[in-house]
Amino acid sequence: MSRKATAGPSALPELTSDDMCPVCKTIRYLNKDMEFLINPECYHSMCVNCVNRLFNDGPNQCPYAGCHRTLRRKGFRSAFFGDLAVEREVDIRRRVAAVFNQVEDDFETLRDYNDYLQMVEDLTFDLVNGSEAKRREAEATLQRWEAEHRADIERNRRAGREADEQSRRRLAAEREAARQRRVEALREAEEERRERERSREMELDSLAQGDAAAATGAQHQQRVQLKKRGQANRALEAATMTTTAAGTPAAADVGRLSIRGLKEKKKAPAASEGPYDPFGGMDFVPSRYKIRPGLTHPAIDKYRHDPAHITGGYSFDEYIDRVMFEAFAGLGVFIEDEKEAGIGLSAGEVATISAGIAAVGDKMELD
Amino acid sequence: MAAEDARYRQSSQYLLWSFSPSQLASIRENTNAAARSAIAARLSSLPASSSNTLSAPTSSANTPDPEGSSTPALPEFLTPAEEALLVTFYTSELLRAGDHANMSDEIKATAAAIFRRFYVVNSIMTYPPQEMLIVALFFGCKAEGHFPSISEFGKTFGKENPDDILAGEFLLCQGLRFALEVRNPFRALKGAVMELGLLPDIEASRLAAAERRAREILRFSPLITDAYFHYTPSQIMLAALSLADRGLAERLIQETFHYVAPASNNSGADTPMSDAATTTTAPSKRAPATRVGGEEDKATIIGSHVRDKVLGAIEACRDMLAKELPERREHWTNKTVYKAQLQPLRKKLNKCRDPERSNLVGLQRARRQQAARKDDSDDEDDLDGQARGGGGGGGGGGTTLEEDGAVFGDAANLKGHKGGGGQVKKGLEDPFGPPL
Numbered sequence: 001m002s003r004k005a006t007a008g009p010s011a012l013p014e015l016t017s018d019d020m021c022p023v024c025k026t027i028r029y030l031n032k033d034m035e036f037l038i039n040p041e042c043y044h045s046m047c048v049n050c051v052n053r054l055f056n057d058g059p060n061q062c063p064y065a066g067c068h069r070t071l072r073r074k075g076f077r078s079a080f081f082g083d084l085a086v087e088r089e090v091d092i093r094r095r096v097a098a099v100f101n102q103v104e105d106d107f108e109t110l111r112d113y114n115d116y117l118q119m120v121e122d123l124t125f126d127l128v129n130g131s132e133a134k135r136r137e138a139e140a141t142l143q144r145w146e147a148e149h150r151a152d153i154e155r156n157r158r159a160g161r162e163a164d165e166q167s168r169r170r171l172a173a174e175r176e177a178a179r180q181r182r183v184e185a186l187r188e189a190e191e192e193r194r195e196r197e198r199s200r201e202m203e204l205d206s207l208a209q210g211d212a213a214a215a216t217g218a219q220h221q222q223r224v225q226l227k228k229r230g231q232a233n234r235a236l237e238a239a240t241m242t243t244t245a246a247g248t249p250a251a252a253d254v255g256r257l258s259i260r261g262l263k264e265k266k267k268a269p270a271a272s273e274g275p276y277d278p279f280g281g282m283d284f285v286p287s288r289y290k291i292r293p294g295l296t297h298p299a300i301d302k303y304r305h306d307p308a309h310i311t312g313g314y315s316f317d318e319y320i321d322r323v324m325f326e327a328f329a330g331l332g333v334f335i336e337d338e339k340e341a342g343i344g345l346s347a348g349e350v351a352t353i354s355a356g357i358a359a360v361g362d363k364m365e366l367d
Numbered sequence: 368m369a370a371e372d373a374r375y376r377q378s379s380q381y382l383l384w385s386f387s388p389s390q391l392a393s394i395r396e397n398t399n400a401a402a403r404s405a406i407a408a409r410l411s412s413l414p415a416s417s418s419n420t421l422s423a424p425t426s427s428a429n430t431p432d433p434e435g436s437s438t439p440a441l442p443e444f445l446t447p448a449e450e451a452l453l454v455t456f457y458t459s460e461l462l463r464a465g466d467h468a469n470m471s472d473e474i475k476a477t478a479a480a481i482f483r484r485f486y487v488v489n490s491i492m493t494y495p496p497q498e499m500l501i502v503a504l505f506f507g508c509k510a511e512g513h514f515p516s517i518s519e520f521g522k523t524f525g526k527e528n529p530d531d532i533l534a535g536e537f538l539l540c541q542g543l544r545f546a547l548e549v550r551n552p553f554r555a556l557k558g559a560v561m562e563l564g565l566l567p568d569i570e571a572s573r574l575a576a577a578e579r580r581a582r583e584i585l586r587f588s589p590l591i592t593d594a595y596f597h598y599t600p601s602q603i604m605l606a607a608l609s610l611a612d613r614g615l616a617e618r619l620i621q622e623t624f625h626y627v628a629p630a631s632n633n634s635g636a637d638t639p640m641s642d643a644a645t646t647t648t649a650p651s652k653r654a655p656a657t658r659v660g661g662e663e664d665k666a667t668i669i670g671s672h673v674r675d676k677v678l679g680a681i682e683a684c685r686d687m688l689a690k691e692l693p694e695r696r697e698h699w700t701n702k703t704v705y706k707a708q709l710q711p712l713r714k715k716l717n718k719c720r721d722p723e724r725s726n727l728v729g730l731q732r733a734r735r736q737q738a739a740r741k742d743d744s745d746d747e748d749d750l751d752g753q754a755r756g757g758g759g760g761g762g763g764g765g766t767t768l769e770e771d772g773a774v775f776g777d778a779a780n781l782k783g784h785k786g787g788g789g790q791v792k793k794g795l796e797d798p799f800g801p802p803l
């Protein structure tokens with residue numbers, strides 16, 4: 001935005017000359033700690049020494065030939081991206097985003113919001129890649145918008161900050177809760193270990209004394225301990241349950257793996273239709289014929305004992321199924337009636353079939 | 368509703384390619400009219416000095432109303448009836464070609480059905496039938512799970528260049544609305560024979576003879592008529608069987624639709640069954656019916672009312688097939704018939720061919736070029752002009768993206784896009800054949 005007008009992205013100074021300062025021609029070989037800085041005024045890079053030398057005494061002109069920008073010491077920083085064109089675009093986008101910070105809730109319809117986003121993106125593009133005139137225009141638009149919507153922008157910024165703050169707090173709370181849980185778990189494990197050791201010692205003692213009754217007692221003890229552990233777990237669960245019920249949603253999320261930002265899903269109506277039917281309830285039980293033993297045809301008889309067919313697992317029953325189906329499928333389908341009006345059908349079928357026909361019919365007309 | 372019928376109604380043959388006679392006639396008329404106007408427009412847009420042999424100079428003498436001195440006069444176009452006759456003739460040619468290449472019955476039948484379907488929505492004046500029938504045969508092979516090598520296949524028909532065949536392939540697919548399945552009645556015939564074979568009072572020799580004859584009929588008659596459009600495979604099969612042996616077909620129908628309302632209380636008495644048949648077939652058949660539902664359902668599935676309707680349909684189909692019995696094969700190859708009826712039509716066809724679409728290879732090449740160039744240039748009209756000059760091909764309008772979307776959109780909601788409105792309709796226009 002505030003670069004030389006004629007410079008396209010390709011004309012930007014390259015930071016690839018990583019080993020030599022373009023201003024003082026110092027090479028890295030002589031100064032191992034050489035660091036390059038840029039100023040977002042013109043994105044010309046130079047080494048720290050040059051910056052100090054030139055700008056310590058106040059604002060000065062950019063030392064690049066042909067660049068007459070006045071730079072200040074304060075504006076210099078090291079580039080985050082190697083490609084300065086990217087650096088510049090990111091800066092511009094940051095600036096635009098700070099001004100155009102409306103959120104979807106500010107708009108009445110999604111359509112409006114999308115239009116707004118489109119407008120912002122067009123403007124950004126002009127700023128980044130546009131010609132001199134376009135750039136100037138976009139700059140003016142940006143400033144006008146900033147002036148006009150100062151209150152809105154401020155409000156949104158505050159809201160954004162608050163949201164950030166909130167999410168940060170929530171994250172911290174979650175982290176804290178997780179830490180608590182870990183500590184708790186550690187403590188429990190430790191306790192359990194100690195308990196186990198104690199009971200083991202007791203058991204050994206009793207065995208050493210050769211007291212069978214005591215040994216069973218130890219076993220009993222162990223069982224008691226197991227039971228206790230189960231109880232402890234259950235108690236813990238109950239505790240979390242109550243906190244879930246009482247606490248904030250953030251607290252509820254603590255217990256399980258959660259992905260933030262997902263919308264609360266509506267519960268699907270309880271499916272009571274039974275298992276999923278991939279055929280959409282179509283009936284495969286033949287109603288006009290029946291597959292009976294003895295159905296056969298001379299043409300397939302000779303293959304029944306042909307090793308080439310039976311070793312491969314050829315199923316003659318499947319074949320007969322298919323043949324019989326084809327013999328009777330559509331016997332009661334009267335194309336003339338059904339395609340014209342759906343006569344002789346029940347109401348539901350007429351609806352579905354005529355939808356299909358209408359669809360087909362429409363296409364036919366087109367050809 | 369019977370489960371088998373419900374399943375048949377799911378097939379693309381039923382959904383897309385079954386019409387009542389009046390519907391079929393109106394579609395053919397539309398196709399013919401569209402082809403006429405498109406070809407007329409293209410012919411008149413051709414430069415008068417073009418040395419195109421297809422264009423009008425020869426016919427300008429006999430056309431009554433030459434339009435003007437600058438544009439060549441339009442040839443006389445084929446009427447829908449003439450088109451249908453020619454399609455039938457070429458179907459018989461297709462069957463002959465299939466015989467020549469020793470193809471199985473299924474392949475020939477599928478190819479013939481494909482061919483006829485293609486020429487329902489495309490005019491024979493637009494795309495050359497002589498080439499399309501070989502494409503249809505090649506495609507029939509593939510649709511029936513038989514994959515010949517294209518070069519071998521081409522040699523069988525004296526086409527050394529595989530592109531001659533492949534050029535029409537996508538076109539054919541489009542014309543078929545990508546519904547590649549054809550339900551043939553051959554396997555159904557086997558099923559009928561199996562069912563009849565279980566009846567004790569039918570001699571095997573009679574059955575075998577009837578099957579042979581019915582198969583012979585199925586190999587020819589339904590393919591050369593519109594039977595595939597108007598009847599279901601099982602009805603066609605029964606019609607053929609009844610042509611071969613009327614008694615057997617009626618018997619099978621009686622056996623199938625044996626249900627009588629319980630009031631009369633003499634189930635099975637109206638069928639001429641022997642006692643043995645009653646005991647073996649009747650109870651076993653009633654079992655599924657009871658499973659499906661009550662008496663009402665049974666009546667609608669295997670009751671006498673439906674039986675009469677089925678008999679009526681089969682009778683109609685039988686009449687249709689009887690017009691083209693296998694003996695009529697000779698009719699279509701007969702020299703005198705050919706000279707008298709077909710040759711004039713073919714001559715007429717030669718005159719009113721679509722100047723841009725009759726060369727499939729050129730058309731294909733032009734389309735490819737156009738697709739390749741589409742990236743470079745935005746100017747559709749300019750492109751079209753170039754393509755026309757280069758290979759004599761027009762252009763399917765619309766971007767490939769749109770076409771893809773339309774294809775998938777159609778596949779996704781075959782039933783429901785009625786509500787989609789004009790946009791969907793517009794999108795659907797493209798994948799199913801370019802404008803004529």
